[in-house]
Amino acid sequence: MLLPSLAMAGRAGLREPREAFSPLAPMNRDNRALRSASPSADPDANVHLTAGGNFRILWGDEYPRGDSDWKDTDGDGLPEWIEIIAEAFETALSLQQKNGFSLPYGMDRYSLDVYVGNTGMSLYDWDEERWKAVEIQSNYYAYTEIDKTHETAYFVFNSDLSSLAADEKALIKATAAHELFHAVQRNDFPWDDETWVDNRRWGEEAWWFEATATWIEEVCQPQVNDYVYYVQDLLSRPHEPLTWTNGYREYGLAILAGHLWQNHGGPQLWRRIFETALDLGVEGAIQNALAETGQPSFENIMAGFWTLAAHPDDLWEDGHLFYGENTPRLAASVSALPESLLSGTAGITNPGRYGAILYRVTDTPSAISVRLIENVTAAKWRAGFSQDGDTLWRAEPLAENLPASFAPAGEGFIYIAVVNTSDGAGEKRLDAEAMRSALALDTSAETGNRSSSSGGGGGSGCFIKSLLPLH
16 A cells, blocks of 8 residues: 555656657567567566466566565466566456456557566667666656557556555556556547647646546455545645646546546446547536536536535545545634635635535534625636535535525535636636635524624524645
């Protein structure tokens, strides 16, 4: 399991700088019965074709022999590290196929190559007429790359994850599923070709590709739970815009991808999104796929998602693991929301697009009405509601004269997410005028308390507490 303090060192995102080498010509699937062959003139190179014939694993002789994970305990001539990689890739391929995804890029013609870097293996570059070592940065798990000459994917894995994980073998299994899914994504979205996808667009849409690849880890290896530390970072920054990436958050958004899978259409929805993402953009593809399948709008789903994320242990099987040092905790009682929380001293900023501020009602009234006290320029908002332990939620638009209301179904905490759903792909923050808007808990009809422009209510009225990251 990945150590939290080293989480950022975990994966190489797509388009990260590589320590380049020229890959071998891949093995044609018609020749996959050849289970051993010298992959190059390098005498230190080893090769193993997996039992299913779908992957060719290559490594050198300078692997960490003192590492127990590299021992050949069953005496079959293969180090355990290689056997784990082989099994993990074949397992991931089988499960991804069962969920209806296409073969990884190039697998219809070739067995895909998996190089284990930093093991003393070199490949000859015929263009540069020199040998190049197969290496990977020590703080990377692995990465996926494209052989443009043969139009196929290949993978580079690290030979030593001891500084990154307590259980290296478990991490290999999750990483194989993650990287293989990047090769599946490549069928519909040419993420390696800037002729089609420029860096600016990639920067805004990469979250979807990392989030889905991370959730696939849960589909293929649910016992590993490597992703939970990334989720902790996501939940510590709910106010950040959806497209903001920092090396953690894009992986933590796996629970959003998983939420769409589990509650709004399964792998079929994902496939629809991938098929149109290049033409419509990721967000447009999500909106379109939801509309075509009769699902709620993406704006409403995001409002609901954030209310559910506010109490993850009630709703995700691994939710009790999502709480980290900076995960939102109950921080303050407030009467006017969110104005009183935006002074700069509360450790939170105005939410970016599809970002949220989270609240919890600690006393259950007969009804809650959340309204905008001041009109908010051009920004749009959604308020989502969910009750403790219940996956049902409602999401309502907020407008000056249209309160969003929620009638509790029973006892238990009520969670509220106020989400910025403003238009415009380039809009990251609301303007300063919008920061003066406030939300009020309107309980006057139910409790007899006098409602005011500052919100709140006293006596037997309920209280809203904000969920803020601790600093």
